[in-house]
Amino acid sequence: MQKQQQITSKLLFRHETILFIIMIVFGVVVNSINPAFLKVENLFDILKTSSITGMMALGVMVVMISSGMDISFTAIATVSMGVTVRMLIALDKGNIVVAFLVAGIIGALLGCINGFLVYRFKLPTLIVTLGTSSIFHGLLLSILKIPYLYTVPGYYSDFSRLSLFTFTTADGAVVGFSYLTVLLFVMACVVWLILRFTMVGRGIYAIGGSIEAAKRAGFNILFIQLFIYSFIGFVSGVASIEYVVMFRHVHPFNMMNMMNMMLNVIAAVVLGGTSINGGTGTVLGTLFGVWMIYMITNSLILMGIPSEWESVVIGFILILSIGVNAYQKSLRKVEVKIIES
Amino acid sequence: MAEEHCIVMENISKSYAGVEALDNVGIDILKGEVHCLIGENGSGKSTLIKIIAGVITPSRGACITIHGKNYSKLTPVDSMRQGIQIIYQDLSxxxxxxxxxxxxxxQLLxxxxxxxxxxxxxxxxSNALKTICIDLKLETLVGDLPIAKQQIVAISRAVACGESLIIMDEPTSSLGKKDIDCLFRIIRTLKSNGISILFVGHKLNEIFEIADRVTVLKDGKSLGTHDIHELTYQKVIELMTGKALAISNYERDYPSAEPLLEVRNLSKRFQFKDINFTLYPGEIIGVTGLVGSGRTEMVSSLFGLNPADSGKILVNGKLTPIRSVRDALRAGICYVPEDRLSQGLFMNHSIKNNIIITIFHDLLNRLGLLESGKVKQTSSLWVKDLAIRTPSIELPVKQLSGGNQQRVVIAKWLARNPRILILDGPTIGVDVGAKEEIHKTIRALAGNGLGIIFVSDEAFEVVQHSHRIIIMKEGQVVEIVDSKDVLETDLLEKID
Structure with a gap:
């Protein structure tokens, strides 16, 4: 009985559980205002449109667990998107798988530069990535001279229509479960496995807890840092192709759009319970955070609230969730003290 | 014979920029012994353990033998492979x-x-915890544990690796009495499992409790390894400081004057209750008790940092309510806090500025600016008076040694000409030699007619340097004893 209670209270304590309950309550409330909200097609749509943010959020989460911050991921995405699409058009061959792989590799290489700089010069990660972000994007415009591409090869849009399964709803609409969502689920599983069952994963948490202790314990810090930053580069590259799949154009200047994306991604990760001080964070929490953000923006549209309010709301969520995070931490400290005494 | 040794180090030297940090030091650690390494700050203790860990390479000619294998220097990997692990003060x-x-x-790595x-x-x-006979919940986050339990985790980590030599760098510095006992129990268990411990420390009573053999370092030189039974407190202090100390209990020689401070039924909810005592001019009262006995709360209420709920405070026979630090200062009471680093000093500022901070109002000229002549004069005076060793009063305080820093804090308050001085743990984190200097300062101040309240958890110190001792437990005064009538061991019993 007591054990049962302990497990329940432990579960209730978890950030993911709280977030899940909030999601359900939120869904029910919005649905009572606009019954379109909880329809399967809308939910599948949320899953599909959130997959780009989700992909990048996985990368940001890994960086944040190691108590770093990467704000160059949108620049990396812009560069790998431009280079990959342009190159495959110039070569006049390729398919969607090649596109994903090439963009992922370009992203990983750029991320590697970040990782090396962070390790070698022990600089604040925020500043390093702010610098490289500007360098990467500047080089894209000055040397590579990637132009606007308003048309892209057909395999991108083909992939966007591809679904794992489809079904017809009562009112005759065909609803599909997008491969973009599948891609996010696969990547989430991979990250979960790495974080939970490999020494590299433990190393990422260890660095986030105390880099000095990680060094003394004998972790290979260089390797782990390179892994972390090339991983976020890789998912940014993959996410950039998802962007092409969904929006069918390449826009080398759309940093503004990307800034918005950055806000969404970071807000989602923090909302998902990853500590900005490093050391904690889970894949499930991050996914919940991403979906929560998209549920909110989606509901704003459904409720007819002007889209300008979106960034205001997300900004609030970002600050609020950091506050809640800190509060939960202080609660747990008290709880542990009570148990100890 | 060699079989019994875990590690033998000979001819270990190391110099930094011409300064000899270690000069031809040798140490040998037997299997399953607790070996203490002691010495004042800067004596080369940490350099030596870093050489064992392979973090620092010794100068040429060094000879290190671990389990019968010879090295002229160690790398961190060698050291780890040979089963040596250091538990740093920050625990890592x-x-x-x-x-x-x-x-x-x-172990996984x-x-x-x-x-x-x-x-x-x-x-x-769970295997590691079983070895040291300790029960801990495996799923608790380490950051949520108190420091003593964290230390147990660090020790278990070393045990899990199957280490044969565990080096503990001042492991008791942040522990209470109970936790220290627990740590010592663990050390004895490790010892019985054949694991050697190199215990780096400076608290003598602990060393006498746990050590089998002691190696003393002074100024980078080894003063030999001694069996603990051959040593006495006096002998160790003499070795560490290099001078024979005449330790004598402080004689009661204050005139029977009017009481300086009278405390009547002072109480504060959840902190302390019914505190009564009287302080005479020229008297040193020691306050002792465990951490959490309310001693710090009580004395800080006398300084208005933590005002009491009820009770009376009389200064010079006059009822003086103390509700703020201002009230206390006006009544001539000054307080030197326990944590001098965070509460007492501006570490990056000069000695001069730190000393005059409490009196800078008196040093202003007509334009409201500081008069630099007066500032220099006043601070130089105190530097001389308290024998603060520094080449210049312009030096930032952080460059001073612990003992000298503590004297700057005292100088800062003395500059106000107080009549009552409260010192909370004035010798915490200060090495033996500097401790003696601080004790001398305290005695000299009492000689000048100041009333001094002196909080310390080292029974040895309290007995020797105060007239009377207030023993506190769970927020109440257990007993007020005359230091002449009490032995250190009795005192320890009464505290617990």
């Missing part, structure tokens, strides 16, 4: 990970495994 744990993960991680499972981690951790 991961606060965001569980107890089990923290214990198992080094050493075994070169790439993948892990929770079951394996739990198995390693």
């Amino acid at each position: 744990l991961f606060p965001n990970m569980t107890v089990a993960e923290n214990i198992a991680i080094n 050493e075994s070169g495994k790439q993948t892990i499972s929770k079951r394996l981690i739990h198995e390693i951790a």
Whole structure:
């Protein structure tokens, strides 16, 4: 009985559980205002449109667990998107798988530069990535001279229509479960496995807890840092192709759009319970955070609230969730003290 | 004979920029012994343990033998392979990970495994905890544990790696009495399992309790390894400081004057209750008790930092309510806090500025600016008076040694010409030689007619340097004893 209670209270304590309950309550409330909200097609749509943010959020989460911050991921995405699409058009061959792989590799290489700089010069990660972000994007415009591409090869849009399964709803609409969502689920599983069952994963948490202790314990810090930053580069590259799949154009200047994306991604990760001080964070929490953000923006549209309010709301969520995070931490400290005494 | 040795080090020297940090030092550690390494700050203790860890390479000619294998220098990997682990003062744990993960991680890294499972981690951790006979919840986050338990985790981690030599760098510096006892129990268990311990410390009573043999370092030279039975307190202090100290109990020689401070039924909810005592001019009252006995709360209420709920305070026979630091200062009471680094000093500022901070109002000229002549004069005076060793009063305080820093704090308050001085743990974190200097200062101040309240958890110190001793427990005064009538060991019993 007591054990049962302990497990329940432990579960209730978890950030993911709280977030899940909030999601359900939120869904029910919005649905009572606009019954379109909880329809399967809308939910599948949320899953599909959130997959780009989700992909990048996985990368940001890994960086944040190691108590770093990467704000160059949108620049990396812009560069790998431009280079990959342009190159495959110039070569006049390729398919969607090649596109994903090439963009992922370009992203990983750029991320590697970040990782090396962070390790070698022990600089604040925020500043390093702010610098490289500007360098990467500047080089894209000055040397590579990637132009606007308003048309892209057909395999991108083909992939966007591809679904794992489809079904017809009562009112005759065909609803599909997008491969973009599948891609996010696969990547989430991979990250979960790495974080939970490999020494590299433990190393990422260890660095986030105390880099000095990680060094003394004998972790290979260089390797782990390179892994972390090339991983976020890789998912940014993959996410950039998802962007092409969904929006069918390449826009080398759309940093503004990307800034918005950055806000969404970071807000989602923090909302998902990853500590900005490093050391904690889970894949499930991050996914919940991403979906929560998209549920909110989606509901704003459904409720007819002007889209300008979106960034205001997300900004609030970002600050609020950091506050809640800190509060939960202080609660747990008290709880542990009570148990100890 | 060689079989019994865990590690033998000979001819160990190391110099930094021409300064000899270690000069031809030798140390040998037997299997399953507790070997203490003691010395004042800067005597080369940490350089020596870093050489054992392979972090620092010794100068040429060094000869290190571990388990019969010879090295002229060690790398961190050699050291780890040979089963040596250091538990640093900061413990090097991961606060965001569980107890089990923290214990198992080094072993997992050493075994070169790439993948892990929770079951394996739990198995390693619970075996290690079983070895040292300690029960800890494996799934608790280490950051949530109190420091004493964290230390146990760090020790278990070393045990999990199957280490043969565990080096503990001042392990008791942040522990209370009970936790120290627990640590010592663990050390004895480790010893019985054939694990050697190199215990680096400076608290003498602990060394006499736990050590089998002691190596004393002074100014980078070894003063030999001694069996603990051959040593006495006096002998160790003489070795460490290099001078024979005449330790004598402080004689009661104050005139029977009017009381300076009378405390009547002072109480504060949840902190202390019914405190009564009287302080005479020229008297030193020691206040002792465990951490959490309310001693710090009580004395800080006399300084208005933590005003009491009820009770009376009389200064010079006059009822003086103390509700703020201002009230206390006006009544001539000054307080030197326990944590001089965070509460007492501006570390990056000069000695001069730190000393005059309490009186800078008196040093202003007509334009409201500081008069630099007066500032220099006043601070130089105190530097001389308290024998603060520094080449210049312009030096930032952080460059001074612990003992000298403590004297700057005292100078800062003395500059106000107080009549009552409260010192909370004035010798914490100060090495033996500097401690003596501080004691001398305190005695000299009492000689000048100041009333001094002196909080300390070292019974030895309290007995020797105060007239009367207030023993506190759970917020109440257990007893007020005359230091002439009490032995240190009795005092320890009364505290617990």
